[in-house]
Structures are given as structure tokens and as C-alpha cells.
Amino acid sequence: MASPADRDAGSSSGPVVLLVLLTLLAGGWWYGYGRDTTPAVPATSTAEVPLVPAALSVPAIGVQAPVEQRGTVDYTNPFTGQQVAGYGVPEDMAATSWWSDGPEPGSGQMAVVLGHDVPGDAPGVFDRLDELQVGDPVVLTAADGSQLQLQVVQAPLTGLDKSTSDLSDALNGHPEGADVALVTCGGEYDSSAGASEENVVVFASVV
């Protein structure tokens, strides 16, 4: 039989185990939710010519991500069933992509950079894109270290319906002087369509 001392020890071990488990759980949560902390390419100069971006930094929303090059891709719009031309997007939820079939950032025409907004609590590089405010800095860095300094020029455009031409209308009618459009998804995730229902766009201009 167990002595009273043993019983006392056993009765106190349960909360300790729970505490340890909760600690492990919180640690796992924190580890899994951590953002890409890859250090940014060191700034060596300010780009005076168009550049091919290799990294994106948006400090206001904690974004520090690589930029891949993706061209135009034919998709079937899951909401309309129609074949549409769309932007290639990175497979990595923590990466972004530059629409390489379009203008280069700093070319005088508006470039498009895209990133994922993952539904729920899962991490996506542009999860907080709709939190940006006018004046927030955006930095694009080329592989050679040259940088393009931009800032947000307009409040984020949200609620762009994917079943319509909202996104192309917004981009083709971009604000004058916009040099880069940051694009992600938003709205509710339609599990039957397997996609979010909306897009979010943020325009930025070279400083």
C-alpha cells in the first residue's frame, strides 16, 4: 500500500504533468507560428534603375521574405469555372513572388508582388497585409543588394471579389504613381472551392 507521503507526492504530480504538457504545447505553438527570420539582404545602395527583386521587407507587418519570379499562369477560376489568366504564386507560404511577365519594380510602371494569406491561424507571409497604413515603408532588394525604397500610398483595398474582375480592375486602375502592388487573398475560405473568396491589394510608390 502506498504511504500517506506517497499519496501526497502522487496527488501533486498531476498538475505538474499538465503544466509541462502545456509548456510543451505553447512551445510548439510558438515554434510553428514563428515567421521566417531569414536576415534581409544588406542594403548597399538605392536602386536608380529597375531591379529584379530578390527579397521583400515590410517592417510594419513583420514581413521579411524572399521574392521568387513567377510569370502568368492559366487557371480555372474555382468560383466561375472559367479559364483565366492569373499570377504565378510561390508554393512556400512564407515566400512572395514577383510577376515576372510584368514590369520590373522601379521601371516606371507598376510591378506586382504576391504573397499568401493562409486561412485560419496558419502562417502566411501576407496574413497581415490589410493592416498596412499609408506611409508604411516597403523595401525591395535585388540579388546584388541594391534596394528600392517604397511606401504605402493608399489604404489597403479589401473585398475584391475573385468571382469578378475586381482585382484586374483595381490593378489596371491603380493610383497614379504606384510602383508596386502587393497582392494577397482575403475574405472567407471557401472549402468547396478550395480558395479564399477575395483579394487584398496594397499600392506602394518609390520614395
Next chain:
Amino acid sequence: MPQLHLSRRTGRRLLATGAIAAVAVLGTPAVASAAPSLTDNPVTDVLGGLTGGAGGSTGGSGTVVPGLPGGGLPGLPTGGSGTPDPTEIISGGAACVQGLVTGIQVSVTGLATGLTEALIGLLGGGSTTAPVEDGEAVTTIPVTQAQLLNLLDLSPEAIADLFENGQESLTMAVQVIVDGVTRTVQVVLDFAECLAALIPTPAPAAPTTTTPPTSAAPVEPAAPAVTTSAAPVQAVAYPGYAPTGGAPSDDSSPAGLLGLGALVAASGGGALWLRARRGVAG
């Protein structure tokens, strides 16, 4: 070396204004003053014919000049033995574009039908055969500058004087053999395109060759302006679909960890519940 070819300008002049060219030759005082010294020159023979001298024919470029006595090419039958068909009109033209380099390109039209090859030669100069197609033969007779000067029997200074006095061309004779009959046609050598090369001093015609580079030069600065202005004009059509919404993933989401934590927590809680149920104080 630049290649000789028939000048369309000279060709047109010969075909359309041959008579005018002949008059230009005749009307040049320099030619008249030089005439006494050119009595033995085949060219002056031709000129003499054009002036209406013995045996001369003052027809235009389409007129056959009778064969010159004793002026035939070596080995070639002399004129006079054939009976020219009155309906057969033979004319000639010559050019030496970009200066006289490899010879004089001669074109003869109105040759006898059925003639497959014609022998074309310069009076006192070289000759060559040329295929006849549709009554026309075109060939280049090799002539150097020195040979041409010898044929013309003119010094470079005399040519320069002619040019300075407004002479635009010189007419010389070319013999062609048509069905064994020697015939002489007149060709006009344009000063600017042909004879300027014979003048040792810089010819006034030279600026015509330097004009293209000078006119092309101002074009270069304009090129960057075109390229710089073209880029902003080009419109961009932005696609309208961006699948940037990532699907929830088991691998990358913390849901798995949450489930595992819940399972472990439930196990711990169950253990505590069992201990309490067994009456263990705690």
C-alpha cells in the same frame, strides 16, 4: 572595291535624253577647243559623227551609229558588211558607279531576235561576250582608269577642265557584233558617276559620297530619345486572378500540435480522475 553596275539614272538618260546629252557634248566650248587634238581618237570619231560629219548619224540613243572604218576591235569584222534591219533599233548605255573600278557596264538593247550571244567591245579597248535575252545584252567590259584615259585621249587635267566648265558627260563608242555585223553604239559616261575618278584633284562630285555619312550623323542622337520615350507608353494588362490564399495544411498548421496537446492533457486529466476515484487524496 565597289562594284560597277548600270546606273538607272544614266540608263534613263540614254534611253530618254540621248540626244540632249549629245548636244551637251557638242555645246561645250572645252570640247570644241580640244577637238583638234583628238583627231585620231575613236571618241572624237564618234563625236565627229555626232556633229554631222561624214557618215555621222545624229540620231538619239536609239540610233545605230554606222561602223567606223578601221576602228574595229582586233579580230572583229568591221562594219559595212551587214545590212541593218531598219526596224531593229539598237541602243547602248554605260555606267561606272562609284568611280571606274572594274570596268564599264554596258547595256545594249534592240539586238536581233534569236541572237543568243553578242560580242561587245570598246573602240580601241577590250571586249567581252554577253548573253542576249529578249533582245538585250548586259555586260561589264574590263577597263582600268588608265585604259579609259587612253581611250578618251584626254589628260586628267583636261577632264577636270571639262568638268569645271559644266560638262556633265562624255560620249564614247561601243562596238557590238550582231549576227556577225559590227555596229557601233554610243554610250554616255557620266562625270559624277564615272569620270570623276579620273580627275586627280578632289572633284566637286566627291561631296556626294560624303553626304550620306553627314546626313546619317544627326540621326544617332535621336535614337536614345525614341527608346526612352517608348517604355512608358507601353500599357500593361494586369491579370485578374491571384490564388494567394493558401489552403489549410496539416503539416504547417499548429492544429496537429493542438490535437496532440489536447490528447496528452486529456490523458493527464484522466489519470488524475482515476486517482481521485480510487480515493487517493490529492
